Amino acid sequence: MDFVSFLIQVLNSLQYGLLLFLVASGLTLVFGIMGIINLAHGSFYMVGAYLAFALTSLTGNLLLSIALGIPLAFVFGAILEWALFSHLYKRDHLEQVLLTYGLILIFEELRSLAVGDDVHGVAIPELFSASIPLSDNLSYPVYRLVISVVCLALAGGLYWLIQKTRLGMMIRAGSHDRDMVKALGIDINVLYRTVFALGVALAALAGMLAAPISSVYPGMGSSVLIISFVIVVIGGVGSVWGALVAALVIGFADTFGKVLLPDLAGLMVYLVMAVVLLWRPEGIFKKA
Amino acid sequence: MNSRTTTFFKLAVMAGVLAFPVFGSDFYAEMIAKVMILAIFAMSLDLLVGFTGLVSFGHAAYFGIAAYAVALLTPKYDPANLWLALPASVLAAAVAAFVIGLFVLRTKGIYFIMVTLAFAQMAYYVFHDTPVGGGSDGIYLNFKPDAAIAGWAPFDLNEPLHLYYFVVAAMLFAYGLLKLVLRSPFGRVLVGIRSNEHRMLSLGYATFRYKLAAFTLAGALAGLAGFLYAVLFGFVTPEYLSWHKSGDVLLMVILGGMGNLAGAIAGAVALVGLQEIFTSVTKHWQLLMGLTIVAAVLFMPGGLTATPARIMARINGGKGNV
Numbered sequence: 333m334d335f336v337s338f339l340i341q342v343l344n345s346l347q348y349g350l351l352l353f354l355v356a357s358g359l360t361l362v363f364g365i366m367g368i369i370n371l372a373h374g375s376f377y378m379v380g381a382y383l384a385f386a387l388t389s390l391t392g393n394l395l396l397s398i399a400l401g402i403p404l405a406f407v408f409g410a411i412l413e414w415a416l417f418s419h420l421y422k423r424d425h426l427e428q429v430l431l432t433y434g435l436i437l438i439f440e441e442l443r444s445l446a447v448g449d450d451v452h453g454v455a456i457p458e459l460f461s462a463s464i465p466l467s468d469n470l471s472y473p474v475y476r477l478v479i480s481v482v483c484l485a486l487a488g489g490l491y492w493l494i495q496k497t498r499l500g501m502m503i504r505a506g507s508h509d510r511d512m513v514k515a516l517g518i519d520i521n522v523l524y525r526t527v528f529a530l531g532v533a534l535a536a537l538a539g540m541l542a543a544p545i546s547s548v549y550p551g552m553g554s555s556v557l558i559i560s561f562v563i564v565v566i567g568g569v570g571s572v573w574g575a576l577v578a579a580l581v582i583g584f585a586d587t588f589g590k591v592l593l594p595d596l597a598g599l600m601v602y603l604v605m606a607v608v609l610l611w612r613p614e615g616i617f618k619k620a
Numbered sequence: 621m622n623s624r625t626t627t628f629f630k631l632a633v634m635a636g637v638l639a640f641p642v643f644g645s646d647f648y649a650e651m652i653a654k655v656m657i658l659a660i661f662a663m664s665l666d667l668l669v670g671f672t673g674l675v676s677f678g679h680a681a682y683f684g685i686a687a688y689a690v691a692l693l694t695p696k697y698d699p700a701n702l703w704l705a706l707p708a709s710v711l712a713a714a715v716a717a718f719v720i721g722l723f724v725l726r727t728k729g730i731y732f733i734m735v736t737l738a739f740a741q742m743a744y745y746v747f748h749d750t751p752v753g754g755g756s757d758g759i760y761l762n763f764k765p766d767a768a769i770a771g772w773a774p775f776d777l778n779e780p781l782h783l784y785y786f787v788v789a790a791m792l793f794a795y796g797l798l799k800l801v802l803r804s805p806f807g808r809v810l811v812g813i814r815s816n817e818h819r820m821l822s823l824g825y826a827t828f829r830y831k832l833a834a835f836t837l838a839g840a841l842a843g844l845a846g847f848l849y850a851v852l853f854g855f856v857t858p859e860y861l862s863w864h865k866s867g868d869v870l871l872m873v874i875l876g877g878m879g880n881l882a883g884a885i886a887g888a889v890a891l892v893g894l895q896e897i898f899t900s901v902t903k904h905w906q907l908l909m910g911l912t913i914v915a916a917v918l919f920m921p922g923g924l925t926a927t928p929a930r931i932m933a934r935i936n937g938g939k940g941n942v
Contacts, residue, residue, distance in 0.1 A: 434913030441907035598745030613726040
């Protein structure tokens with residue numbers, strides 16, 4: 333592999349890993365703070381991608397669609413938390429697995445009823461449709477770089493939100509001791525609803541950003557879901573920074589696995605997970 | 621229901637199952653065979669989820685590994701020998717469960733759920749991506765295993781009726797084996813681990829070994845189910861190991877009521893029955909399935925087998941949940 337194609341693969345790994353981080357961060361927050369195992373999280377990614385497709389066919393502009401889609405996804409998440417997930421906090425993990433498994437089936441079929449089962453493309457916004465030439469015959473699309481930058485900015489934003497704001501303080505406190513947070517007079521229900529909706533919005537945003545490069549297809553949620561699980565496990569449940577590191581590790585493992593060992597590409601990610609778990613059974617950044 | 625009516629009910633069901641293929645249609649006989657195979661699968665998972673407290677979300681891996689084992693052991697133009705292929709397939713599943721168990725049993729709770737899922741996905745990709753298992757197309761099993769011992773065949777699995785009773789025998793075997801295991805001191809330790817692992821540890825039980833043994837046994841029985849499934853339908857695909865299969869079998873266990881072998885069987889009946897009904901109603905049957913699952917979790921804690929008691933309590937003027 334020469335330097336330019338190596339560079340391209342590195343950029344692809346970063347972009348893929350950072351995109352996965354958007355999905356996994358919401359998943360790990362919902363685990364860490366509410367103790368909810370949410371299989372339907374991948375569906376939010378799928379919903380985001382289809383939202384991008386539907387809104388872009390209406391507005392003709394992906395960027396505008398994303399601006400519209402994020403608040404929609406946030407509200408959708410808040411409603412879902414109110415209607416279903418708020419009943420799950422006191423149930424055991426098994427029932428959570430089951431209910432959210434049922435939700436996957438519902439979302440997939442609703443998607444099939446609403447949009448059908450065809451694969452759809454979404455156009456890259458005109459603004460970012462250029463490519464940067466790297467050598468005589470290789471170039472790198474600007475849009476992928478934009479995705480990486482947006483994801484990095486969001487990771488920074490999440491850091492700021494969790495470490496520096498009052499809401500973040502409540503989130504951190506809530507993940508340590510929810511009864512104490514309640515006793516201090518913080519409305520835990522509002523906190524949970526906000527965090528859940530935030531997770532949904534992040535996953536949907538990941539789907540919207542990915543729509544032009546991966547296209548929009550049935551079942552796109554479940555592959556992302558399982559990879560996100562692996563990331564959450566490797567990073568340590570509840571740790572957003574663990575999720576970031578793990579997402580990048582998985583991004584590199586998957587991308588380079590596909591290039592170097594195409595036959596074992598699907599396995600690569602899980603091999604990494606097995607090795608990490610042998611070394612640290614509760615993830616790299618296990619929370620106390 | 622008191623224990624006498626329960627026993628009577630079980631015997632009546634058993635008699636119905638035994639008599640069915642004599643009077644009923646082939647189509648439904650095959651469906652009942654499928655239900656019984658899935659019941660073995662669900663009972664094997666119930667040993668982990670219901671009795672040991674280990675929520676495995678990757679149980680389809682062992683089902684699929686045994687199914688692939690029999691497909692790979694069957695030569696292209698000849699049947700495999702049943703008495704070789706069956707133990708070999710079950711052993712393959714058991715070995716896989718043992719090795720994976722060494723990893724996953726180091727984790728607990730949410731981690732255990734996700735790690736079992738991830739390992740099952742790994743097994744899925746082994747068959748999906750590598751040339752071992754014919755990729756996403758899977759493999760056809762052109763010949764059902766041959767039951768001959770030194771030239772003499774006690775039965776012939778190509779006969780639907782023989783295959784049906786072979787499946788009945790396998791299910792009774794799995795049920796009896798699990799009953800025995802659960803009644804043994806070993807089984808009591810497993811139940812102890814479910815209710816309080818720390819206490820079992822301080823009582824001097826090496827709980828890891830017990831859990832590993834249970835995990836391996838559950839894998840082997842899931843393998844038995846996978847073997848039968850492959851033989852019944854004559855082909856294997858990576859979908860046998862997919863996480864949807866793991867989800868379905870978990871659903872059977874919970875629908876039926878955990879920690880109750882008869883419940884696991886009831887769950888298998890309920891799930892296949894619901895699928896049949898919903899697919900006859902609409903192409904989008906999974907929507908109805910999903911709604912049923914969500915409703916079952918929200919309104920029916922304890923599963924099917926606990927529901928009659930809950931209803932009776934309501935009728936008898938009891939104030940609430942049992």
